[in-house]
Amino acid sequence: MQKKKSLIWGICAVLALGLAVSTSAGKQEKVQAASKPSVASFLKKVKSANKKVKTVHFEMDLSLKVNQDSKSQDMEADLDYGTSASDLKRASAVIEQTKNGSRSYQEYILAGGQGYPIYTRTSEDGTWTKQTTNGDYYVQPGYFSFLNILYKMKDDLKLKETSKTYTLVLKSQNVDLVSLFKDELNLVLTGVSQTDVDKTFTVTFNKKTLYLSAFTMNLDYKKGSDVLKMSIDTSYSQWNKVDSSRFLAPDQTTT
Numbered sequence: 001m002q003k004k005k006s007l008i009w010g011i012c013a014v015l016a017l018g019l020a021v022s023t024s025a026g027k028q029e030k031v032q033a034a035s036k037p038s039v040a041s042f043l044k045k046v047k048s049a050n051k052k053v054k055t056v057h058f059e060m061d062l063s064l065k066v067n068q069d070s071k072s073q074d075m076e077a078d079l080d081y082g083t084s085a086s087d088l089k090r091a092s093a094v095i096e097q098t099k100n101g102s103r104s105y106q107e108y109i110l111a112g113g114q115g116y117p118i119y120t121r122t123s124e125d126g127t128w129t130k131q132t133t134n135g136d137y138y139v140q141p142g143y144f145s146f147l148n149i150l151y152k153m154k155d156d157l158k159l160k161e162t163s164k165t166y167t168l169v170l171k172s173q174n175v176d177l178v179s180l181f182k183d184e185l186n187l188v189l190t191g192v193s194q195t196d197v198d199k200t201f202t203v204t205f206n207k208k209t210l211y212l213s214a215f216t217m218n219l220d221y222k223k224g225s226d227v228l229k230m231s232i233d234t235s236y237s238q239w240n241k242v243d244s245s246r247f248l249a250p251d252q253t254t255t
Helices: 039-052 143-152
Strands: 013-016 055-066 069-080 090-099 102-110 118-121 128-131 157-161 165-170 187-190 198-206 212-223 226-237
Touching (some): 039 143, 039 157, 143 212
Antiparallel strands (some): 055 069, 069 090, 090 102, 118 128, 212 226
16 A cells, blocks of 8 residues: 655745736856766766765755746755665755745654654744654655656756866756656646746756755746746755754644
C-alpha cells in the first residue's frame, strides 16, 4: 500500500493572464580556457557526487507580479536526507509571505520518528501545534527532486565554467520551464503561450564538490495591459554541516 505523502510547502505561483486574470562592480572571474565536459557527462558526475549529500541549508526568494496582483515569499530551511540521498528524514523551515500588502508567517519542524510528526506555528513566538501523518515527508522544491528534473534537461542546457563554479544555462527560449517545473514549483500558466514568455534559467554548482549551490529562474511577459514578472532566486549551502539541533521537536505543543 502506497504511503500518503505529507506536502509541506510549495511556491503556489498561479500565473494567470489575459481573460484568465481574476483580479558592482566586482572583479569578474576569468573563464577557463580548458575544454569543458559535455552536459550529459557533467550531469552524470553531478549525480554521483550528490549521493554524498545528507544535510543541506536552503534559501529561496520569490517575487511574482501578475497585472495588479503581487506576491513575494522568503523561505529558509534545513533539510536532512539521511543516507538515502532522496527521501527526506527531517526538516525545519520558515516561510514569510506578502500578498498584495498582507503578510503571513509559517514555521515548521519535521522532527522525524514515529508518526512523522509536523510541528507548526504562525508567529515567531507563537505556540507550536503538533499533528501526525500517515506517511513520509517531502518538500517542494526538494534538493534531489530538483536535480532529477535537471538530469532530464541535458539536451536543453549548455555548460559554462569559471575558476570556482560550473554553471548550466538554457540553450534557447524554446524550453518549456513551466511544464518541467509545474509540480516541483507549483507553476501554472494560463491565458498565454509559454513561447511568448522570456525566460532565464541558471544553475550553479560548486566546482570542487559538484554540489548544487544556486539556481535562478525568471519569467517575463508583457502584451498590452497584461504583465507577468516572476523571479526565483535560490541558494544551497552547509552541505553535510547542518546542526542536528535544527530538527529537534519543540518542548511545548498543543494538538
